[in-house]
Amino acid sequence: MFAIEVQYLSKDYAVGFWKKQLRPALKNLTLTVQTGETFGFLGPNGAGKTTTLKLLMGIIFPTSGSATILGKNFHDPGIKRRIGFLPEQPYFYDYLSAPELLDYYAILSGVEQAERKRRIPRLLEQVGLSDVGNKQLRKFSKGMLQRVGIAQAIVHDPEVVFLDEPMSGLDPLGRHEIRELIQNLKDAGKTIFFSTHILSDAEALCDRVAVLHKGELRGIGVMNDLRSTTAGKTEVIWEGPVALQAVARLTLESHVTGELVRVKVASDALDSLLEGLRRQRARLVAVTPLHGTLEEYFLSKTSEEEPVRA
Amino acid sequence: MTSRLSAITLNTFREAVRDRVLYNFIIFVLLLVASAPLFSQISIGMERLILVNVGLSSISLFGVIIAIFIGIGLVSKEIEKRTLYTILSRPVRRWEFIAGKYFGLMLTLVVNTGLMTLGFYVALLISDRAFKPADAAMLIAVYFIVLQFLMVTAITLLFSSFSTPIFSAIFSFALFAIGTFADDLRNFAALAQGVTKWLATGVAYVVPNFASLNVISRVAHDQHIAGKLVLYNTVYALLYSAAVVIVSVLIFERRNLK
Numbered sequence: 001m002f003a004i005e006v007q008y009l010s011k012d013y014a015v016g017f018w019k020k021q022l023r024p025a026l027k028n029l030t031l032t033v034q035t036g037e038t039f040g041f042l043g044p045n046g047a048g049k050t051t052t053l054k055l056l057m058g059i060i061f062p063t064s065g066s067a068t069i070l071g072k073n074f075h076d077p078g079i080k081r082r083i084g085f086l087p088e089q090p091y092f093y094d095y096l097s098a099p100e101l102l103d104y105y106a107i108l109s110g111v112e113q114a115e116r117k118r119r120i121p122r123l124l125e126q127v128g129l130s131d132v133g134n135k136q137l138r139k140f141s142k143g144m145l146q147r148v149g150i151a152q153a154i155v156h157d158p159e160v161v162f163l164d165e166p167m168s169g170l171d172p173l174g175r176h177e178i179r180e181l182i183q184n185l186k187d188a189g190k191t192i193f194f195s196t197h198i199l200s201d202a203e204a205l206c207d208r209v210a211v212l213h214k215g216e217l218r219g220i221g222v223m224n225d226l227r228s229t230t231a232g233k234t235e236v237i238w239e240g241p242v243a244l245q246a247v248a249r250l251t252l253e254s255h256v257t258g259e260l261v262r263v264k265v266a267s268d269a270l271d272s273l274l275e276g277l278r279r280q281r282a283r284l285v286a287v288t289p290l291h292g293t294l295e296e297y298f299l300s301k302t303s304e305e306e307p308v309r310a
Numbered sequence: 311m312t313s314r315l316s317a318i319t320l321n322t323f324r325e326a327v328r329d330r331v332l333y334n335f336i337i338f339v340l341l342l343v344a345s346a347p348l349f350s351q352i353s354i355g356m357e358r359l360i361l362v363n364v365g366l367s368s369i370s371l372f373g374v375i376i377a378i379f380i381g382i383g384l385v386s387k388e389i390e391k392r393t394l395y396t397i398l399s400r401p402v403r404r405w406e407f408i409a410g411k412y413f414g415l416m417l418t419l420v421v422n423t424g425l426m427t428l429g430f431y432v433a434l435l436i437s438d439r440a441f442k443p444a445d446a447a448m449l450i451a452v453y454f455i456v457l458q459f460l461m462v463t464a465i466t467l468l469f470s471s472f473s474t475p476i477f478s479a480i481f482s483f484a485l486f487a488i489g490t491f492a493d494d495l496r497n498f499a500a501l502a503q504g505v506t507k508w509l510a511t512g513v514a515y516v517v518p519n520f521a522s523l524n525v526i527s528r529v530a531h532d533q534h535i536a537g538k539l540v541l542y543n544t545v546y547a548l549l550y551s552a553a554v555v556i557v558s559v560l561i562f563e564r565r566n567l568k
Binding site for chain 2: 013
């Protein structure tokens, strides 16, 4: 059984005042997420990531398509006991303290009183907020609010956690803290569906990623496989700029700094390049195979025209 | 379901208390108690009449203002600040959210009215030096004021479920004003002819009838309030409010919360 299964999910928004026109925000999204997986949902701003999460949470209704979460229809109220959600740049009831807020959300999620008393102090400690006492949330920093956000998403111990841009707007320290919290959830065996446009976060945390662009799914797969699709290049550095002219046709890009020349070359052209450099009597400094990065994959997918199905 | 409903109700009440909404009753009490001796100087022999009219009308007006100004943000503020996202991603039905918000605001208004009524009786005691048996009848007027709040809150919630706070406030105040003159509208409908008669009769029955809930002047003149009126007004206010809350739920159930 998949933790999440999305089938042909679409959402059109009516825009305009008099003459309403339909603007597609999400087009036939189809994907699956395995139980226990950390799934990155990547895309530039306006790609349709938040729309997808709002659809899955029942905040907006789809134009067409459907989804199942833990084997049940996503509109089944019973399933919401088993999922947690952190919206993008969350705002909470700022007149409440962190324990009051978590207690409120735990009641709404059906957690019994005895369990709430036991779980909430432990959870506050887990997110590093055990010392906030009864301070109202209006006095919290952005990083603290984001930690409260994670805490409210898991206060009822859900099996699947949806996080919408959890690192957005945080400083490097705050991002590191949230990344640690997500890693802890991952270690605890939770399924995490995690939307972001910060690729380094996805690279550090995700098992699989999907790339969304202009409402269309552009790519999906296991992290290492995706990176390898953009690998296959080697960086070569040598001394002697005069040799560059003889091998220039083999290189993908080149930079000259004083006597040093640094080029990138396709791996299958490496032997010819090295042979050319020997003939030119250039002094070789380094030969380094390059690994594909998620960024390269992301850029290649967000500039393509053809969507994919997965 | 009950725990979710009561949690939303209590949280709405807690928000009003922490936003110091109930502090308005202190201003009310101070003004009323301070001005009570003045009434006797400006209107010899009529101070009690004026005090009852001013006191009960103020309780009504303060409550309506609170109902509308909190009511217009009940739903829209939760959407705007996206707090609703974390509510609806839990096993909370949309109708539970609307009903919880409604009961929460009503709880605020009932507590507020209770405190103001207490202040009103203190002013009455200062003015008359003792309670009279007729003073108990004032509670019927207060009860009708609470019934009025039931309807005003429901109407404001209805507008809040699909409109912006500014439009919700304008529509709610407009409907409150029209409802205050509901008797005149009915009299006009009775005298009109043809299509105008049909239209005026239709409007007269759709708009809330706040006129029949206003017995302030009658209790001020120590006139008897019939038990039948209490029953009719109770049934009318409950049915009208329930119908409006149901319409709010039906709208909200289908709404995309962008």
